[in-house]
Amino acid sequence: MTAVAVDPAAVYTLRHADDCLVLSHRLAQWSSRAPSLEEDVALTNIALDLLGQARALYTRTSELDRTGRSEDDHVFQRDERDFVNCLLVEQENGDFAVTVARQLLFSTYQLETWRALGGSTDRQVAAIAAKAVKEVTYHLDHATQWTLRLGDGTAESHERMRAALERLWPYTAELFETDAVTDDVVARGVAGDPQRLRAAWDSSVDQVLREATLERPSTSWTPTGGRRGLHTECFGYMLAEMQHLHRAHPGARW
Amino acid sequence: MDPVDLEVEFNGLVEADQRIEPRDWMPDGYRRNLIRQIAQHAHSEIIGMQPEGNWITRAPSLRRKAILMAKVQDEAGHGLYLYCAAETLGVDRAELIDQLHAGRQKYSSVFNYPTLTWADVGAIGWLVDGAAITNQIPLCRCSYGPYARAMVRVCKEESFHQRQGFESLYALSHGTPEQHAMAQDAVDRWWWPSLMLLGPSDAESTHTSQSMAWRIKRFTNDELRQRFVDMVAPQADVLELTPPDPELRWNEARGHYDFGECDWDELRRVVGGDGPCNRQRLAHHVSAHEEGAWVREAAAAYAAKHSAVGVVAA
Numbered sequence: 001m002t003a004v005a006v007d008p009a010a011v012y013t014l015r016h017a018d019d020c021l022v023l024s025h026r027l028a029q030w031s032s033r034a035p036s037l038e039e040d041v042a043l044t045n046i047a048l049d050l051l052g053q054a055r056a057l058y059t060r061t062s063e064l065d066r067t068g069r070s071e072d073d074h075v076f077q078r079d080e081r082d083f084v085n086c087l088l089v090e091q092e093n094g095d096f097a098v099t100v101a102r103q104l105l106f107s108t109y110q111l112e113t114w115r116a117l118g119g120s121t122d123r124q125v126a127a128i129a130a131k132a133v134k135e136v137t138y139h140l141d142h143a144t145q146w147t148l149r150l151g152d153g154t155a156e157s158h159e160r161m162r163a164a165l166e167r168l169w170p171y172t173a174e175l176f177e178t179d180a181v182t183d184d185v186v187a188r189g190v191a192g193d194p195q196r197l198r199a200a201w202d203s204s205v206d207q208v209l210r211e212a213t214l215e216r217p218s219t220s221w222t223p224t225g226g227r228r229g230l231h232t233e234c235f236g237y238m239l240a241e242m243q244h245l246h247r248a249h250p251g252a253r254w
Numbered sequence: 255m256d257p258v259d260l261e262v263e264f265n266g267l268v269e270a271d272q273r274i275e276p277r278d279w280m281p282d283g284y285r286r287n288l289i290r291q292i293a294q295h296a297h298s299e300i301i302g303m304q305p306e307g308n309w310i311t312r313a314p315s316l317r318r319k320a321i322l323m324a325k326v327q328d329e330a331g332h333g334l335y336l337y338c339a340a341e342t343l344g345v346d347r348a349e350l351i352d353q354l355h356a357g358r359q360k361y362s363s364v365f366n367y368p369t370l371t372w373a374d375v376g377a378i379g380w381l382v383d384g385a386a387i388t389n390q391i392p393l394c395r396c397s398y399g400p401y402a403r404a405m406v407r408v409c410k411e412e413s414f415h416q417r418q419g420f421e422s423l424y425a426l427s428h429g430t431p432e433q434h435a436m437a438q439d440a441v442d443r444w445w446w447p448s449l450m451l452l453g454p455s456d457a458e459s460t461h462t463s464q465s466m467a468w469r470i471k472r473f474t475n476d477e478l479r480q481r482f483v484d485m486v487a488p489q490a491d492v493l494e495l496t497p498p499d500p501e502l503r504w505n506e507a508r509g510h511y512d513f514g515e516c517d518w519d520e521l522r523r524v525v526g527g528d529g530p531c532n533r534q535r536l537a538h539h540v541s542a543h544e545e546g547a548w549v550r551e552a553a554a555a556y557a558a559k560h561s562a563v564g565v566v567a568a
């Protein structure tokens with residue numbers, strides 16, 4: 001990427017597009033593997049919503065960066081170092097508790113982000129956000145219901161949910177980081193300040209955990225780098241699988 | 255009422271093309287036959303998620319990926335309606351899943367073939383969903399109300415799947431030479447299994463005559479197979495793909511396509527458990543089910559705790 005000339009707003013929308021794409025892909029990996037048929041349907045619903053959000057944001061990104069890249073160019077032609085999703089969404093599915101924990105932590109963040117973007121000075125981004133708020137409200141409700149059931153279900157489910165939170169919690173610090181890109185979009189009113197989402201995120205997550213008889217993990221480790229294209233090792237395998245067929249047939253239409 | 259009168263009333267309803275509803279009296283054999291057929295149909299929807307689901311993470315464009323995810327999700331939905339229809343006959347879903355895992359209930363043999371390339375996704379939509387529709391449209395008029403109503407909903411979505419499959423295959427057969435070859439190879443592999451999806455030949459079908467008398471089935475397997483070939487043969491021309499049957503040709507006198515004989519030994523082998531993917535498909539379902547057990551237990555424990563609290567509070 002030619003980072004110099006690119007509108008920071010395009011980098012910002014690309015980050016969120018990549019978040020949606022990657023989490024959608026992870027959730028789609030549950031297809032035919034969920035704990036129940038109802039859950040198979042629900043996880044695919046969320047995956048489809050996120051895929052729709054990703055497509056809208058890739059389209060907006062290409063308008064902002066004036067590259068004319070198609071959604072498929074963004075998804076299938078970029079290399080690992082060019083993806084700018086947060087590390088949380090690329091973490092592997094693990095057991096159902098890990099998937100639920102990842103969804104709870106991310107959807108809470110995403111809901112606050114989309115709410116703030118509803119007031120964006122970029123009208124198109126505001127429109128995408130307005131639609132997404134409704135979808136993410138459902139995703140968060142779904143994750144909340146399962147956090148309660150697993151946290152306050154059996155001894156085994158409680159332990160699995162506790163372990164899942166401990167595993168994923170470190171990756172939440174990255175969600176609230178600021179850098180030159182966020183400083184720019186915040187200054188122009190395109191987006192809300194990530195740091196200001198933190199308080200709402202904390203109180204929302206804390207409340208769910210309390211009701212689920214779970215504790216907030218404490219950790220000093222705060223891995224980061226996703227927004228600069230520095231990913232965890234599992235991500236490369238996901239991309240290899242996702243991109244292989246498309247890249248094997250250059251220029252083909254599907 | 256006297257059992258003889260009940261049977262007379264039941265037969266009268268069936269012959270008058272009225273619907274039998276869950277609370278109506280019905281012969282035990284009718285109930286057993288329906289449970290077997292609806293369960294097998296439900297299992298087919300669920301096991302059928304696997305071969306196409308196999309390509310979700312590799313779909314070559316976002317548009318195709320979204321279509322495929324929605325399709326596989328529809329199949330899960332079909333499974334849900336059908337398990338609900340079976341439950342109206344006094345069995346429960348967990349019991350039916352156990353029967354599937356124990357090998358006592360079957361699913362469609364067609365899902366025991368592997369999806370080896372992306373073109374298989376299109377070929378399945380076009381041919382397998384096409385054959386499924388041919389089988390299911392008459393079931394919308396089946397004598398058992400809940401099954402007939404489930405089929406109305408399912409058929410709408412299946413015809414959508416078939417159109418999408420055709421369109422996806424068309425993009426390949428009219429794409430690069432490599433894509434065309436991929437599409438032809440997929441049709442070569444899925445053509446005969448799709449014809450066999452419609453069941454053994456009439457001479458060998460064990461359930462057909464009783465099912466037809468009860469108006470569960472309306473057409474024989476061979477009649478359905480003819481309808482299916484008549485539908486897809488001209489579509490193959492539009493696709494510019496050649497079905498792997500040298501005997502396939504229009505017969506002006508009959509007003510139907512002639513076609514070759516299926517390899518019935520192969521069908522027997524696959525139905526009997528020795529197809530390429532029988533073991534894999536079942537093992538996948540068993541392991542997903544077992545891995546989900548602790549989740550289902552947690553949901554039940556949570557519901558019990560919280561409804562108990564509700565009762566005390568009330």
Ligand SMILES: [Fe+2]
Pocket residue numbers: 299328329332408412
């Ligand atoms: Fe179906």
Ligand SMILES: [Fe+2]
Pocket residue numbers: 329383411412415
């Ligand atoms: Fe279908």
